[in-house]
Amino acid sequence: MAVVTAPRVAPNEEALAELRALLGDRLSTSGPVREHHGKDESYHPVMPPDAVAFATSTEEVSAIVKVCARHRLPIIPFGTGTSLEGGVAALKGGVTIDVSGMKEILRVSPEDLDVTVQAGVTRKQLNEHLRDTGLFFPIDPGADASLGGMTATRASGTNAVRYGTMRENVLGLTVVLADGRIIRTGGRARKSAAGYDLTRLFVGSEGTLGIITEVTLRLYGIPEAISAAVCPFESVRGAVDTVIATIQSGIPVARVEFLDELQMEAINRYSKFDMAVKPTLFFEFHGTTRGVEEQAEMVGAIAKENGGPDFAWATRPEDRSKLWQARHDAYYAALGLRPGAKGWPTDVCVPISRLADAILETKEDLAASFLVSPVVGHVGDGNFHLVFLVDPDRPEDMAEATRLNDRLVERALRMGGTCTGEHGIGYGKMAFLEQEAGEAYCVMGDVKTALDPLNILNPGKVVRV
Incomplete structure (x- = not known):
């Protein structure tokens, strides 16, 4: 999926002098600082800005933007760099404004x-x-x-x-x-x-x-009572049908996460667990003590009907923390399945009634592929994720990941879903957004042009201008 961008726009000496006068040593042009600000947590290559401005206030951001606007320099906002679709890459060069120091x-x-x-x-x-x-x-x-x-x-x-x-x-x-x-x-x-x-x-x-x-x-x-549970299932459909029945029953579950058998294998290795290597749900319940008990009992009964009889509880705060830390570390755990590989994370979201079909069709694609990719998801709202483990220097890896990702998004759109549930568009999913939004994509471009007629704000992302 090619991305066409205009040539880089490097700051001239006059612009750099104005920014240095404004920021002093909080303007950096060093290679390591620029490189750090040219990459997020995704597979996208490093595209560093020409300078990084470390702002400390709204007024200072405004002053930096005014300098960049006068010189028509691209501006890329930067927080912690944890985005997943290339959102911080300086596709056209310019100045990154780092707001990580604005911590009040x-x-x-x-x-x-x-x-x-x-x-x-x-x-x-x-x-x-x-x-x-x-x-x-x-x-x-x-x-x-x-x-x-x-x-x-x-x-x-x-x-x-x-x-x-x-x-x-x-x-x-x-x-x-x-x-x-x-x-x-x-x-x-x-x-x-x-x-x-x-x-x-x-x-x-x-x-x-x-x-x-x-x-x-x-x-x-903060809820009076919090309880978590882990439940393995014999099949993906059994796990997903449990989620659907839970939501449709109006049970106010706080969290429900799906992890396929491959992801469970990765978590066992990385987080030193010994859980069943099966499609698994992680639950969390919030509320009063009695309310949490009732929620858990109802979900446990639903799970049992769908082939998930082993409901393991985690009520102590330290056990819950360990469980959810393992879930949050799923990306890093997945990388251990192919040492030395990079992760190409992607996500889609579908109506919850189509969730089982979407995941099962996706796993069929993965089973027929030479790439390794576990599946995880915030399945309570129909959102699930893949991490393709690739060697970016192997064209066949990148071509296969592109093919699988294209099929994933096409499947989600066909089922009434969206090309991204939470990763965003960046420049990695611009073509998919155009396909999904239709004529509304042109309206997005009109809004962008109206608010940013010089196209200096994070250019080359979300919509083509």
Whole structure:
């Protein structure tokens, strides 16, 4: 899937001098710093910017953007670099604005269940700060990503089945536009009919419409009781049918994760477990003590009907933490299945009624392929992931991964799904977005052109301009 980009636009000496005057030693042109900022966690090659600007405030981001706009320099926002579709690659050179130093928690309102943070605050930092308030922020994509980056990519994760994604949990934003203007969208009121919903426009825009510098988020009370369980199944369909029946029964499960037999083998090796090497579900239940017990009993009965009789409990906090850390380490565990390989992660999302068909057809493709790829998924909302283990220097590996990925996305779209449940578009899935969105893709381009007429904000990502 070729990506056509314009030639790189390197900063001239005048532009660099202006940025150095503004930032001092917080402007870096060193090779290692640039290389670090030119790659995310995906298989995409390193594409470094020409300079990296380390910002500390919204006003400073605005000043940097104004310099870049005057010189028509591409701008790439950077949080922690944990994205998965090449979203931080400097396809056309230019300046990366690193907001990881913007780590201030600006306001916490326990009474209103909301918080405002700078974009560089990470989810773990926020929850550590909230620990004594009895509140927490539930969106958990696995990596300790920045909340600005999570907003820009519309992240979700293991808790999405109960708490939703970033789309549902962002109340308002501070954004720097392509000309350096600072705008504030949304607000702390829980509903509003005031004008266009600009907040949702920027959530998921991947830095192509503006640079997010502050985020106001919903918070939730820490549940009275939390319990987790692991249940192996004889078949993929039995596991997925258990999820479907659980959701359709209205049981408010907090997390339900699917791991196929290959992923379970990888986790056993990497995390030093001794679990059954079968299609497996990880569950977590939140609520009152009695409510959690009732939820677990109902799900256990459903699982038993579908060939999953061995419900193993993890009620101690340290056991739950170990279990979910193993799930979050699934990517690194998968790499151990082919030592020396790189991971090509991808994901799709389908209506939950088609989930079993989608996973089974995908596993048929994988069984017929020479590539190794485990399957995991946030199956409570129809989202599942593959990691193709490839050697990027072997053309046959890359061609096969491309073929399998194309078939995966075509299958998801045919079943009424989407080309990405949570990884985003970056430049890795632009062609799929065009196929999925149809004429709406052109409208996305119109929005991009209206807000960024010079095409300097993360150019070459999401939509072609």
